[in-house]
Amino acid sequence: MKQYSSILPVAGSIRLPRVGTALALALLLGTTACAKKPLESAGAPAPAAATTSATPAAVSGLVGFAAENGGTTGGAGGRTVAATTLAELTEYAKSKEPLIITIAGTISGGTEGASVRVASNKTLLGVGKTGFLEGVGLTISDQRNIIVQNLRFTMSTVTNTKINDEKRPQLAVNDGDCITIQGTSQNLWFDHCEFFNLDPATQTNQDLYDGLIDAKGASAYITISWNYFHDHHKAHLIGNSDKDAGDRKVTFHHNYYRNIHERVPVYRFGTGHVFNNYYQHVYGTGINSRMEACLRVEQNYFEDSKDPLTTKNSSVPGKWDVAGNLYAGSKGSQPTTSTCSFQPPYQYSSVLNEAAQVKQIVLQGAGVGKL
Template sequence: MRHCFSRPATGPAILRTARTLLLGGALLGSLAACGSKAKTTDPDPTTPDTGANEPAIFAQTGFSTQNGGTTGGASGSTVTVRTLADLQQYASSATPYVIKIEGTITGGTQGASVSVNSNKTLLGVGSTAFLEGVGLTISNKRNVIVRNLKFTMSTVTRTAINDEGRPQVVANDGDCVTIEGSQNLWIDHCEFYNLDPVTQTNQDLYDGLVDAKGSSQYITVSWSYFHDHHKCHLIGSSDSDNADRKMTFHHNYYSNIKERLPSYRGGTAHVFNNYFKHVTGSGVNSRVGACLLVENNVFEDVRDPVTSKNSALGYWSASGNQYLSCTGSQPTNAACTLAVPYATTGVLTPAAEVKDAVTTKAGVGKL
């Protein structure tokens, strides 16, 4: 299919085929189509949708590399979308796709939810791809990659009263990304935010930034920027939801968030090389028998950096962490043992290197 380039009004538009763009060492498909129409290109077997050919620090690692690995839509065609309708169409399709998202796609004040099917890559173009009031739902699916996208639900005004008697955004249950019973997911180099919890005091209004429930497992959340929110990651929706989840959180930047970084019920998780700044409730919260390996993170101005609270006890192995101007639980001991099944050589670094690396390289536009 031909692709379009616009020129000034001094002459006719010129149609020609665009060669693929090189971004951060990774071929990311074709240029955007004219107007709002989505376009499709043939699959390119060299396109590293898994990030495998990027710098080693950005390569996919963690639990998402297990259980057969996570390749997203690498086996399918590449499409570029600019509208909510096109995003919903391709994301929900049973066909594998690499879906490149250009510019801002908005759900308006009502908000919107996009159901993501198996074998998909959602990939923001450049540094301006933005899902504004548009949440993702990944329910009973597998093999999904979400990269280089900015998310917020703070522009949505449609709410309903929840079970706690508080207003909550209706679209996508207020979550930016909600995961239910899904396997092999990689969320990388994204940005998630809502409003400063000091000024927006309703803790339930926007619910979670990235939440996972049920039998969700083999998930990595990496190199992302989470900020200005109450409740970041709820892993397990209740004390009875204690499935054997397996998740990795690494090289994320958490700033001005109240709690749930993550709040983790049951199963196992690896939390390493993250930077936590100004957390007013609690940081890593291991619950209901969970075992979390918490290593080489930096906690700065954090209340209860690593703890177990709000339900039955969970456990951790904490080592190599820096606690700077923190209060409350700051463990350096092991209450459980977790040996992760993947290599961390060249990825796991000393805590002294974390703050600079994460603040400069996490978030959108860094690939």
């Protein structure tokens, strides 16, 4: 798999009043993706389309914590099967054998919604640009070695709700999440997918749809890369309470976040790595480090965002190790000084881009249909 040429980190951070500078083009890194036709906000660009194949990305394309702890290969070495219905997807996903499960069209959970449990040693792979889980959430509980690529996800078609602890309606299926990770799940890679619900400006209940990808408990060694997350309140909860102590070891890189209210991510305890992501109109809070988490936050591009990097809402603050982030037309907490030190244990210099290049690179490469 082709990767971008190595570009070394830039010390400090950059602030620009508005974006308008021509950004350098870069070669596109192939990987994988997920979602349905986006509900576009006025004037906001969607990632450009590209060709793809129905073959999983080479393992060499994996960068980050999911490449540690023995690595992540999904269903490699197992049969390739096609899921065309919810029943088929459910049976294949829970199988004990390694499988590459291809999804070429829409699999719907209907207005009631559905939750599919994914067992160890699986690859869920969208074909072309049309693999779509509509109202179908995934649960990964006490499992390992799973890849989800090139699929589109939404829970916005589900109407089955319950009243949660905050006295607000919340989806009754899959805890309202597109993907729930829990227990001792390890070595998980979510790549080149698309996740969305409804524009928070018009769907104002922040709890109706919960997380796009959430992780709690002893889950660890996770990479979230080259995805397109948009039109949603709360993107990622890493650690579901101030008592959910653990070092979940999550890498976020080359993701596109647009029209998200908050949690990109919220991260409690342990260490994490957030690099080369493009944030556009994240208007509540951005990356929120809490409960003594130490996050390496480097060479991200924040545009029209509020509090791009902060620590809020926990009794114990979190910390960050910052390098080379670019803040364009943003406001609030935009730190340029580190409060902790964390060096990720893996090599990633070959895919690390300068912050000024990140917007164009991520718009070209994130989302479905770009393997």
